[in-house]
Amino acid sequence: xxxxxxxxxxxxxxxxxxxxxxxxxxxxxxxxxxxxxxxxxxxxxxxxxxxxxxxxxxxxxxxxxxxxxxxxxxxxxxxxxxxxxxxxxxxxxxxxxxxxxxxxxxxxxxxxxxxxxxxxxxxxxxxxxxxxxxxxxxxxxxxxxxxxxxxxxxxxxxxxxxxxxxxxxxxxxxxxxxxxxxxxxxxxxxxxxxxxxxxxxxxxxxxxxxxxxxxxxxxxxxxxxxxxxxxxxxxxxxxxxxxxxxxxxxxxxxxxxxxxxxxxxxxxxxxxxxxxxxxxxxxxxxxxxxxxxxxxxxxxxxxxxxxxxxxxxxxxxxxxxxxxxxxxxxxxxxxxxxxxxxxxxxxxxxxxxxxxxxxxxxxxxxxxxxxxxxxxxxxxxxxxxxxxxxxxxxxxxxxxxxxxxxxxxxxxxxxxxxxxx
Numbered sequence: 001x002x003x004x005x006x007x008x009x010x011x012x013x014x015x016x017x018x019x020x021x022x023x024x025x026x027x028x029x030x031x032x033x034x035x036x037x038x039x040x041x042x043x044x045x046x047x048x049x050x051x052x053x054x055x056x057x058x059x060x061x062x063x064x065x066x067x068x069x070x071x072x073x074x075x076x077x078x079x080x081x082x083x084x085x086x087x088x089x090x091x092x093x094x095x096x097x098x099x100x101x102x103x104x105x106x107x108x109x110x111x112x113x114x115x116x117x118x119x120x121x122x123x124x125x126x127x128x129x130x131x132x133x134x135x136x137x138x139x140x141x142x143x144x145x146x147x148x149x150x151x152x153x154x155x156x157x158x159x160x161x162x163x164x165x166x167x168x169x170x171x172x173x174x175x176x177x178x179x180x181x182x183x184x185x186x187x188x189x190x191x192x193x194x195x196x197x198x199x200x201x202x203x204x205x206x207x208x209x210x211x212x213x214x215x216x217x218x219x220x221x222x223x224x225x226x227x228x229x230x231x232x233x234x235x236x237x238x239x240x241x242x243x244x245x246x247x248x249x250x251x252x253x254x255x256x257x258x259x260x261x262x263x264x265x266x267x268x269x270x271x272x273x274x275x276x277x278x279x280x281x282x283x284x285x286x287x288x289x290x291x292x293x294x295x296x297x298x299x300x301x302x303x304x305x306x307x308x309x310x311x312x313x314x315x316x317x318x319x320x321x322x323x324x325x326x327x328x329x330x331x332x333x334x335x336x337x338x339x340x341x342x343x344x345x346x347x348x349x350x351x352x353x354x355x356x357x358x359x360x361x362x363x364x365x366x367x368x369x370x371x372x373x374x375x376x377x378x379x380x381x382x383x384x385x386x387x388x389x390x391x392x393x394x395x396x397x398x399x400x401x402x403x404x405x406x407x408x409x410x411x412x413x414x415x416x417x418x419x420x421x
Contacts, residue, residue: 003223003244005113005173006213008320009067010278011311012115014248014287015057016072016255017099019043019079022292027256030077030123030135037124040077047094052294054099054106060296062110064304065311067319070115070176070285071103073165075256076133078124082169086160089124104169115174116165120158120196120218127154132188133181155197159204166208175205175212176226180219193219215246229253231273235280235323246283249273251300257289264299267306268410274307274318275344275411279333281323310410313369317342317413327356342368343414348406353414358398361419365400368413375401 020027022043030040061069074080080090082100091099100116107114122128123135129149130136136145166172182192193199198218205214214222224244225236236243249270252263270286277284288300296304311318317335324336331353332345341362345353365374377399383392393399400414 002211003213005067006224006244006246006283007322009113010283010318010321011064011066011274012068012070012113012246012283012285013061013064013066014070014117014255014285015103016075016117016257016287016289017049017052017294018072018075018081018256019047019077020075020256021290021294022047024257024259024292026254026258026261027075027289029256031133034135034138036136044079044089044094047091048292049091049095049097049099049294052097052099052102052290054102055109057103057290057296058106058110058112060301060304061107061112064308065315065318066112066286068113068115068174069103069107070117070174071100072117072119073100074119074122074161075117076119076121076123076178078122078128080161082165084161084164086157086164087125100165100169104172108170113173114169114171115176116172117176117178118162118165119178121179121191122154122158125154125157127151127157129154130188131181131190132185133190134188137186137188151195155195158196159201162201162204163208166205166212172209172212175209175214177215177217179217182219231276232280232282236282242281245281246285247273247277248285248287250287251289251303255287255289257291257297259291264303267303267310270303271307271310271410272344272346275335275342275413276333278318278321278335279323279328279344306410313409314342314411314413316340316415317344317368326358329353329355339418339420341416341418343400343416345412345414348412349402351402351404353400353402354393355398355400355416356394357396358416359396360398362398362416363419364417366415367407368415369407369409374414377401 020029023029083092083098084090104114127150129146181190183190198220216222216225228248236245252261254261274284291297321335321337324334328334331347331349332343335342359378365376379392381392381395385391
């Protein structure tokens with residue numbers, strides 16, 4: 001199956017890097033501040049990724065427990081990180097470096113799956129029509145800017161650039177298109193699948209890279225869906241069929257480097273989000289935004305190191321694991337890998353955790369961080385609560401006895417070995 005590796009990996013790194021990294025105030029800065037090409041030009045002229053180290057980036061992803069990485073080849077501003085022959089708005093023309101090639105080679109050296117992000121939006125291209133996402137939408141007489149613009153010419157450019165990416169860099173495992181917005185707003189039309197000729201573009205991807213995964217953001221069904229900046233609360237199902245999905249999450253609410261954004265998520269929260277995704281059969285793609293010189297910001301590096309240490313001890317609860325159709329206790333969530341059931345505890349109960357439906361189905365229990373055995377028991381459901389005796393648990397409940405002191409890890413995990421049925 002095309003997505004077998006994806007289902008096993010469960011955890012990936014998103015990397016947003018481009019001209020906006022030097023602006024350091026969100027990857028949509030050109031949109032938010034209504035910047036013209038001339039206003040935006042200084043970030044091109046002063047782009048200097050001297051600390052962009054693809055080998056270090058790949059090692060960081062691997063040490064964090066991630067099985068794949070996705071790099072922005074081109075974001076909405078149109079700036080390309082590869083040697084595109086269709087424009088001079090590239091890192092090669094600018095600084096003489098094909099950052100996509102450096103990145104692809106570094107990932108392959110570490111045995112990590114290669115993902116590319118590619119925006120179907122391009123505010124720099126002269127034929128891309130102004131719409132409600134465009135930075136020029138509030139210009140005086142803005143609608144007149146579309147006179148002479150031709151989306152057919154832009155589509156040819158878009159398809160040509162995708163062809164470059166899928167023919168000049170060897171095997172690509174994953175392609176993340178971004179994004180379709182067909183609704184009209186504020187007197188402007190949006191853009192839908194017909195603007196990209198999505199069917200033909202997806203067919204091109206299948207022709208050039210038949211084993212590559214493609215997301216759903218061309219506006220037509222593909223291989224997986226991509227909830228962004230929120231956590232689903234159940235496995236994602238459409239018309240009764242479970243979907244392959246990936247939650248796209250940021251460290252601080254911004255995808256590109258945002259120097260003054262201090263809304264940093266804790267490593268504990270991010271690990272909870274990761275195991276929560278896996279518990280519902282999904283993946284998590286966690287973003288970093290390298291700074292204007294291409295380095296991973298120290299605050300991001302620190303968070304990734306914390307997650308990496310947790311993954312070193314608890315990777316079996318994530319990699320190769322998935323949804324378990326069992327009722328977890330109120331304190332956490334389950335993931336399952338073969339005959340191992342993993343209970344990730346988001347809160348630490350005093351002395352015991354009670355597991356519905358598991359009495360007689362578990363042969364061994366241990367804390368995953370140190371491999372230490374945990375006692376289990378089954379209480380009489382008819383037992384009445386007394387001064388120092390709790391009431392019995394419901395029929396079929398397995399009780400796992402826990403130490404009073406919570407293990408000093410981001411999220412404690414109990415590993416349960418299930419009895420073969």
